[in-house]
Amino acid sequence: MGLVTPELGTFIWMFLAFAIVLLILKKFAWKPILNALKEREESIEDALRSADRAKEEMAELQADNERILQEARKEREAMLKEAKEMSSKIVNEAKQKATQEADKLVESARANIESEKSAALNEIKAQVANLSVEIAEKVLRQQFAEDQQQKDYFKKLMDEVKLN
């Protein structure tokens, strides 16, 4: 029965020793150890979190870069397009202008020609009138020969005055 009968003396020793050791360990061992473990866990967690954040930021930055690049590309395209349009417009305008100019030149040439022509015609007309007058004069000078003669002569004159 001695085995299962608690001993008062042992009880007192154990109770005191355990209480004292519990307090000592609590103050000098468990508190610092648990605090250190907790601190370390927190710092690891912090580090992981900040790494995640850095990754996110990096991704964001990359996305930003991508976007900026995209924008730049778009802008460049737009600029190129605009320049192309501008150049083709300029060319077109120039072409148009040239055509107009050419047309104008042709027109004025035509007008010149027309005026030259009418001037020439007028001159011819005047010539013809002069010639007619000369012929008439010559006819008149010979009028009084025979009719036949007259007619021949007239005919001869007429042949002479061939409108060339």
Place this chain on the structure above:
Amino acid sequence: MKSIHRFLLIVFFIASAVTVFASDEHDQHAHQDTHKKEKFEPGNFIMDHIADAYDWHILSYKDKHVSVPLPVIVISEQSGFHMFMSSKFHHGHDAYKGFYIAQEGDFRGKVVEKIAGKEVRPFDISMTKNVVAMLISMIFLMWIFISVAKAYTRRKGQAPKGMQSLMEPLILFVRDEIAKPAIGEKKYEKYMPFLLTIFFFIWLNNLMGLVPLIPGGANVTGNITITMVLALFTFIITTVNGNKNYWVHIFNTPGVPWWLKFPVPLMPLVELMGVFTKPFVLMVRLFANITAGHMIVLAFVSLIFIFGQISPMLGYGTSVISVLFVIFMDMLELLVALIQAYVFTLLSALYFGMATEEHH
């Protein structure tokens, strides 16, 4: 590592110094023993090894007993306070100042005195083998964990090293596998010092109990008084920290028909008994497990002597088988040492968890 060696060396020197002193004295009594060359009694053999003692027996050879004497502190009703070394009893053969170690009866193995012809136990606060072993283990415990704690402050922010890295997973195991799930994330911190202390105290003493040489070999966690104190601490902490919900659960158990509570308060009585049976079971479980393990090992050893008495050759033959079984049992006991420490700590944590659980 160096400091462990130094520690063991010191313990060994102290032990051997007292041992030598002790072994000088009993030569004169050798002749007393010879005439009663007693028969081997396995019952007494086992009990003597499991039970507490006033000196720390190391070995006996023929009629020489080598043991470390320990202080006997008694307060007699008749003669008052006495304090002397247990070597005065000469291994239980002599009386000293009227005190002697009872050899049979209810007080077998305890210091008693005769008052008016009756054997009476004085108030006995001797530093017995279990007390001294318990104190050594506590010094060992403090030394280990205070040095580990120092390592944490000294090597702040660095990876653990040496003893620190050996203890860290165990501490984390108690925290993450016992305290957190049993008590809850919010409240576990308050109970951590106690849980860690009992876990390591029980485990260390279980292991030291398996070592046959001093400072091991004492059956500390197989002593009902020791487990009683441990269970009492669990009980006190549970009771002191019990919240309203806990007490309501005991005295007005929800979800139970009213006629179980009134007029005969059957459920409250059962629940109230549970408050006491829980720590009681803790006490008995640890005591019984460790004691049973020691008993089995000792029984196997006893077999050798039982057969040896029949014929020496039979004894030698049995020893081979017995030693194999003892090795097997010791392996098992290594496992049991950890499991019992774990179970005691886990159940304590569960009781704390119950006491502090919020209404849900």
